[in-house]
Amino acid sequence: MTNRPDGTLSEEKVFKDPVHRYIHIQDELIWQLIGTKEFQRLRRIRQLGTTFMTFHGAEHTRFNHSLGVYEIMRRMIQTLEQKEAWDKDERLVALAAALLHDVGHGPFSHSFENVFDMDHEAWTRKILLGDTEINALLSKMDPRFPEKVAQVIAKEYDNKLLVSLISSQIDADRMDYLLRDAFYTGVSYGHFDMERLLRVIRTDSNQAVFKHSGMHAVEDYIMSRYQMYWQVYFHPVTRSAEVILTKILHRARYLMETGYTFRLNPSHFRTMFEGEATLTDYLKLDESVVMFYFQEWEDERDPILSDLCRRFMHRRLLKYVECTPEKLAEKKGKIAQSFEALGVDPDWYLVHDSSSDLPYDFYRPGTEPASERVPIYLLMPDGSKRELSRESDIVLAISGKKRTDHKFYYPGDVLDEAGNDHPEVIRIRQLLGSLY
Structure with a gap:
């Protein structure tokens, strides 16, 4: 297959996708x-970390998601080009x-980051700018191209419209x-009318805005986000698995x-x-490697590490x-x-x-930087x-309202094994019942 001088493929490639139906690849670089x-390493890192222990279908990967974000961006650009609002x-x-x-995401993503005090965006930058296959391809476009891509992801790029399309409240x-x-x-919570959102997207100086006629689609999106966080992302069983995962890594350390x-x-x-992890060290880590160690550590002499690994596995x-x-x-x-x-112990x-979320907010002078909460604007007739x-009473009702949830985790099976008539079990259950 011979590719064209403009960098496009002579024949479009497609990925069959359960969410977007098809993902279209037209550019040789992509x-x-x-x-x-x-x-390809992202195939071995789940999108939702330990959520598969709560929702058994949640086995999808960062690879799936990254292709999906690309496809939505492609379609956004297509819409904006038709409106002559895109460079x-x-x-x-x-x-x-x-x-x-x-x-740059590591295995089990955010749990892993918390243990090792690292930031996946920093590793993303190292991958884009370091001695990698990705950097070699980006550099072929232009020596400055890797840095441009890194700046977009870091929200530091001069073209704020472009940044807002990949990192904003919508x-x-x-x-x-x-x-x-x-x-x-x-679940049914996270569904919203993306087709409608893409039809009503417009530009205004440095950010994307949405036609007022599409306000209900934007409301639907905001409420979907709110419900997904509390019903899926912060599910207490998922958090229990994260707690054990975190304790395993801390214990091994x-x-x-x-x-x-x-x-x-x-x-x-x-x-x-x-x-002291190098980029090479980091890229060797994926969830299959972590799970291998957890399985092996079930047989370690240390009783706490062994027990925690058995609990997780x-x-x-x-x-x-x-x-x-x-x-x-x-x-x-x-x-x-x-x-x-x-x-x-x-x-x-x-x-x-504790879990907390702010489903939507707008900048108020004297609070955190405006760049952290660029508001969503509607384009009026x-x-x-x-x-x-x-304009939206629904969104007004939740704007700026940060909900925080606190839970206390403990090994319930220990209480069951000791028996309900054990004095310490009776005492523990009374104390646990008085924590809220």
């Missing part, structure tokens, strides 16, 4: 980027940024993950730092634990109760003492976990624009 080993010289920068925006990234995650988890001799040397983690998760931070602070010491009496098995919550 086709080649998909084939790089750094992008055609920016097309490939936008498409490459959409495709590669998640290429963007290609969020549109895809809401629809995709809803599809694979089997602790053992390594204290000179413990592992039955299987955790060579893939060593530089991560020491804070065989879905023997922690139980939870709702709590308030004030009541937990007051009673956690007593709960810990009773669990210790049952042979449980509270440092590794008792966890306070007279050509003026209005901030979304000024």
